[in-house]
Amino acid sequence: MEQSQSVLILGGTGQAGGDAAALLRRWHPTLPLTIAGRDLDRARRMADALGAATAVTVDLRRGDLGLPGDHRSSAVVAALWDDRLNGLRYAQDRGLPYLSISSGLVEIAPEVVASAQRADAAPVLVASHYCAGAAVLAALGAARELDRIDTIRISAVLDASDTGGPAGRADLERWSTATSAGLVRRDGVFTWIDGSAAQAEVTSVDGTVLPGQSIAVLDVPSLAHATGAPNVRFDFAVGESAGRRRGAPASFEVRIDLEGADPAGAPLSTSRYLVHPAGQRPLTALGIALGVERLLGLRGEAARPGIHTPEALVDPTYAVERLLEIGAAFVNPRVNS
Template identity: 40%
Template sequence: MATRAMSPVLLIGGSGQVGARAARALRRLHPDLPLAIAGRDARKAAAVAAEVGGPTTSTTADVGRDDLGLDRGASFSAIVALVKDEASNAVKRALADGVPHLAFSDFVSEIGPVVAHHVARPTRAPILLLGHVLGGTATLAALHLAQDLRSVDAIAIGCVIDADDRGGPASQADFERNEQIGQAALFLQDGRWTWARGDAAARRFADAEGVERLGHALPLLDVVSLAAATDARSIRVDLAARDAAPRRAGHVTELVVEVSGRGHDGAGARLRYDIVDEDSYSGLSAYGAAIATERLLGLAGGPPVGPGLYNPESLLDPARAVARLEELGPRVRRTRGVASG
């Protein structure tokens, strides 16, 4: 697809595990899209830029600096923050420049600063909240299933990763921050918001091969996105770890999305997606970030997005997002069963 002339998309953290994969995904989707790979390590950023190819440059960037450590006068068509923007410098730069911003690393309890910056300047730029599991892919898959039901009762999302899949430094910092603040998991249970820890946050579910896994709920934005978009009374997102298979090279990530409710015939139905990616969990996260970025810029699925505060389901068509995900490589299997009750 030809890309209209524009300034580069700035990927802060673009040399990390998610960022590098997001850059490669964007290059596959849009061969002519200018990208700027930004990180604190100039050599690592340059190496990723060279690998991605096309109109890709590299630069140093640090979200801890007011000016992000960028060259004076540099312009960008969008700012994608794939690391925690603790001082809100990335969102402030996007608002000042009036360009789209993607906030990728905020837990459900951490969105206050971004929301406040939007409220202060609501007409400056589009801000997309993407602190969802695996870059919003699970939420969009759930909503695609929900379109085939007359009513939705429950949504259960399970993510299975290898026990030794630690992600990159940015991902590890997210998990460590969550542990330090002692944040409880958030889920919707029988119509009530519930914060829980330990055994109270645990759930068993079957992975893509039918193996039972023990997962624990996470405090991610999927639950509030899906609660606002559906009439479901129970919603949760759980993460489970499997022992790495000794004969398997590399990581595998499984995303299990189950939506139950009433079909258009009035009968109980349970719809399920099993999405399997032959990569670490950074892979699906990166695909979600890439699909969201192209939408913000108006490169696919509609015109460029105007100023506002958005969740992924506000901007992305679920069916198109799932199809785009399949284009990028993950295996997607859909099944239908009968819901009890």
């Protein structure tokens, strides 16, 4: 299915939005895109480089986003924090699919309520997961090796120099201010933990152990409900990545540990790292691009009106293929880790 109207990318000149636009262009050469940013000249340069794209500035304080009345879009992507939810309202008023990545678990209530009140208006993809759902989809791809899953532990290392641009850093500061507690699923119960219970050791792909803690992230309920696992935890550490320790750029690394049983009922556990030499930016962009594909029906049927999460729309096997295509890799843990 090809679109005659453009995908409006709010924050399209930022790292996540710009890279997502580049991926969409690579996958769908004729898909119209509208790059929205505060700096119109920069947006125009990006649009010209992409081709089949236009540039605009928007005002997120306005319900009409400051766009002309005759502007037409096929979807709205908030690749930045839509703090007044005017991007969502704009999409709902026009029956357009909407995708957001910056609300976080502790901030999604206004977004979910607004979406639920107008559930028939348009599909809303809440993708405020780690790297816009890329980690969840990778974990679900690995989970297909098990017949029953009892425990999922995700351990992520974010390089201190790889927190993104100003919008990404603002997101991290906002989330840390909202709560220092972590959300886990323990024996089937979603539980808030803090203090020593939230502390964790996160082992990097090269065996280095970093101090970390459990965090409140949408990946936990997404993985719990998608797999039925009664025990789910997401631990997070900010520090020096394995890439920088060996003198290379900051790298991305997420460890996926699964415990459960094989089809015969015998205990089975797996561990692997999802890594990328260029840090978190390519994976966040991929998460956005995968979501846009499904919202618009560029791959499979277009999403129906209502609230969606990445794992509800995107096939994990396909997501893994795309991860490998952009330079990510799955590697086994070191023996001593």
